[in-house]
Amino acid sequence: MKNKTEPLDRQRIARVALAMIDEHGIDQLSMRKLGGELGVEAMALYHHFRNKAELLDGILDIVLDNVSATLTIDGTPLTRVRRTFDALRNVAIAHPHAYLSMVSRRFRTPTALQFYEQLLARLHEAGLDAEQSARYYRMLANFTAGAGLAEVGSRARQPDATPIILEDFNEPDAFPRITAAMPYLRVGELDQIYRSGMDILFAALEAELARQQIG
Amino acid sequence: MKNKTEPLDRQRIARVALAMIDEHGIDQLSMRKLGGELGVEAMALYHHFRNKAELLDGILDIVLDNVSATLTIDGTPLTRVRRTFDALRNVAIAHPHAYLSMVSRRFRTPTALQFYEQLLARLHEAGLDAEQSARYYRMLANFTAGAGLAEVGSRARQPDATPIILEDFNEPDAFPRITAAMPYLRVGELDQIYRSGMDILFAALEAELARQQIG
DNA sequence: ACCTGAACACCGTTCAAGT
């Protein structure tokens, strides 16, 4: 329907696909609708992506390129690592509907592998050996990925959201601990909680580095 | 095709659906095929679940009930909390194809809310106030959810797996840090890394509790 | 090289009807 003139290419297709997911949710992205948006038959897309999975890899590439572009190179290696993970969590906030598909994709493309390589290079610069790099990368990635999921849960208008069983909350004290914790788990609190967790993990990392510089 | 005699009910439907996902992947679960497996037309399922999303909630309930059944009540409250999160991560290992759909569902059913309530009750017993309970629940849940995703990434034969760009690994030192870290990120190492991270978070929790008992 | 159009083998869900 639109942009009939410009020729198709992977980047443009993936960018439009991401915009469609952001706007209407991932369930509403189909090869047919994406083609329509690009002014082309659905099958034309198969000339640029072997299948829908490869298109989703392409979307991850777009997002990782965007993340890379925002990362400044000032500060210590560990500052830069933290900045990178913070930016990855922000992906969940900026693209809640696309996040689930991205967080479950393995790094397969050159772009994604290069991003990964850079992150590990910073950990290496900070003085971590390969085992420590792997361990702390994985721990920080676990925590950040989970924090992203929490943001998505609070932000995405989930197309398959079933009605919450609110009647149970009407009975006084049916779920007293949930009721008490609720105010501290609202979407505005998640940022502070994420930072607390990262503080803890980075403190452990720095303590481990300090120990081996003495020993 | 099977089990024609027994009458349908939510539990049996959800259990068969989970088994189908475990065996063939979530993309292969359809209302039609599930009906076929249960010896019934697809539309019969709509008498028990309003839609597919509610069926997925039902699957989460089954899994949470199974998890609850494995949890002993011995040990300190914090021991029990840790045991619960460990069991939740094991869900990713036992049901890699179903995990992604579960980790992204919000707790909506009485079963799920009751599970959540119990977890928060243990944190309360351990001496955490509502704010602390919320914060540490969220931090432990973030980390565990992310660790589960890492297990899934290593275990699930992903139906939409695109071929990894292995050629790039043929160039010597194209990705030196990834290559060095690889051996420490194999599936067998993930358990140890998960435990390291949980050790760090629980140590922080206990230090915070110790501080306020003195103060 | 890049795109079209028809076709194949599916989906989730609605609805009216059966028992």
Next chain:
DNA sequence: ACCTGAACACCGTTCAAGT
């Protein structure tokens, strides 16, 4: 109350054909 059968409005992907 519980299930069926046909229908609606879609899917991803293959294939042969067009330019």
